[in-house]
Amino acid sequence: MANAHVSPVVTGFGDRSALSLATLVSRLIAWNDARRTRIILSRLSAHELNDIGLTRGDIDLIR
Incomplete structure (x- = not known):
């Protein structure tokens, strides 16, 4: 019987x-x-951002 070549799986x-x-x-x-x-x-005003507890600087920290 001949040796059969088997490819690795x-x-x-x-x-x-x-x-x-x-x-x-x-x-x-x-x-x-x-x-x-x-x-x-970034479209919100500073007052609107303040209402949700954020500042402009916080926007850049969102990842």
């Missing part, structure tokens, strides 16, 4: 790719949410 590669894609998508969504929040807050 790569396990978990698909799982890591999916995890990486899921992580990337999650980070992209979080970044966009923070960006939209900063835009909305």
Whole structure:
């Protein structure tokens, strides 16, 4: 009987790719949410920001 060549099986590669894609998508969504929040807050007046306990400087800290 001849020796059959068997390719090594790569396990978990698909799982890591999916995890990486899921992580990337999650980070992209979080970044966009923070960006939209900063835009909305930057449109508020100083008085409105004060009403919700924020200052202009706090807007830049939103990540």
